[in-house]
Amino acid sequence: MGIEYNWAGNLAYRASSIVHPASIEELRTAFAVPGPVRILGSRHCFNDIADTDGVLIALDRMPRMFEVNAARDAVRVAGGLRYGDIAPLLDAEGLALANLASLPHISVAGAVATGTHGSGDAIGSLASAVRGLTIVTPAGEIRSLSRGDDDFAGAVVSLGALGAVVDVTLDVEPTYEVAQHVFEHPDWDAVLADFDEVTSIGTSVSLFSTWERTDFVDQIWVKQRQPEAREAARESLFERLGAEPATSKRHPILGVDPVACTEQLGVPGPWFERLAHFKLEFTPSAGAEIQTEYLVPRGDAVEAIQAVRTLAGQIAPLLLVNEIRTMRADDLWLSSSYGTDAVGIHFTWKPEEAAVRALLPTIEAALPASARPHWGKVATLDGAEVRSRYPRFDDFAALAARFDPERRLVNPYLERLGL
Structure with missing residues (x-):
């Protein structure tokens, strides 16, 4: 594999390989390769949160899911799609998101996992619009979580520590x-x-x-x-x-x-x-x-x-x-x-x-x-200082240990946070 970089070019990934599964079964096959693994989004992170010396799994070739629900107040989209990909599709349906980040170039799952946001006193981060998500764990298990479930509030901003977020359900509203x-x-x-x-x-x-x-x-x-x-x-x-x-x-x-x-x-x-x-x-x-x-x-x-x-x-x-x-x-x-x-x-x-x-x-x-x-x-x-600023961090650590008991998703970034 040639050297791969993040979006800004300030980070060279150390991965032994980057794979692009095109289905859930191919994703499970990628996870079946022994050793460390991380999930790669649109490469807009400026640090090593997505880096690994094992296998990087990119979700950009997964099926391009876009499903508006019957009530027309939510849309289920593939995690690897970018906000700029789904926005015009929503608008064509007469629907909209409450907010966007400054860049439409970022993937939905990656933006949500890192707590990325737009701006607005009355508007939450992009993650706050999530009402459901589907995660494939490194063991190949499919876990679906919805707003109100016990683990949901811990699983949305996940730092990539739980698995591959293959789809996300977002709140939508009439276009404006x-x-x-x-x-x-x-x-x-x-x-x-x-x-x-x-x-x-x-x-x-x-x-x-x-x-x-x-x-x-x-x-x-x-x-x-x-x-x-x-x-x-x-x-x-x-x-x-x-x-x-x-x-x-x-x-x-x-x-x-x-x-x-x-x-x-x-x-x-x-x-x-x-x-x-x-x-x-x-x-x-x-x-x-x-x-x-x-x-x-x-x-x-x-x-x-x-x-x-x-x-x-x-x-x-x-x-x-x-x-x-x-x-x-x-x-x-x-x-x-x-x-x-x-x-x-x-x-x-x-x-x-x-x-x-x-x-x-x-x-x-x-x-x-x-x-x-x-x-x-x-x-x-310092990682310990960062942890201290999140009252539920220990609960998240326990959640990550349940989703990834073999700790295959742990990389130096997560290690610095005590995960």
Whole structure:
């Protein structure tokens, strides 16, 4: 096997082979090969969560399941499909998801397993939309779980520690349109003083900064379901913050051509063509990059942002852009928003991993002790400390031991977490 890399090119997989089963039986055959095994999604993780020195199993060639239920309030999809694959199919059915991540390029099962999210005070992470999933364990057993089952809340954000998630059932709703607006250069002090109002002014709100300046936010992106009930309030708020509406389309990273970005300037369009920041047909963000994210309880958000602000001089030289987003609390054991409304502080770094890793301990020490690193991104926080920030972690460890008693799915990433 030639050397295989993750999406960003910062990680070379150590696997002895990568297999692409096209059926449940082929998946069981792949699991039957002795030794360590991991499941590979769309390769968007920036750390070694999916790595192994054994066999990597990619689900991208499994049957392309897409089944809307009779009540038309849920859809069952193949875990290996990307959100960008299923979104237009849903829209054609007159249906929609409540939210999307910034990238439609990520697989459903992989995004859910790592607690990936979009933004919105009233909207949960992508995992919170899961109402059921089917897992094939390394022993070849098929286990189906639904919302309300004893193990369900532990099995959704699973870190790939339970088996291959071959299908996922997601909550859906009637389709809707979204308009996207960008505002530039609001005053940081004013934003933090009115932080709750700022993040609630749209269905989904993102704050972008390069930290080259600490007196103003570079951009605030507001995605709003149509019709816009609070348009006047939004305009009044941003005028009070000293912000100006963008007069042309913008990219989150200053100076980058926005051709890859979804449409802006308040032009309404289908939900899946606005909720993500980037279009499926383009390489998103910067391409060559490293990502880090810490999620803090809503009550700690202003303190956490101020901590990052004080480190701007160290952060800015390595940074492409910092994004701040929000999400609603959920009850999923390993969700970064478990038990609390959360605010994500996300760093897209230049591809200088050694320098980024050298800086991260300083950032982690400055953040509140409640900060939880994103499972799929680069962090340096000690595994025991990460475990301590999840009240149900021991319950998850017991669940993983039941699904994978021979511990074939355990890799160095899981070992660092004590699994």
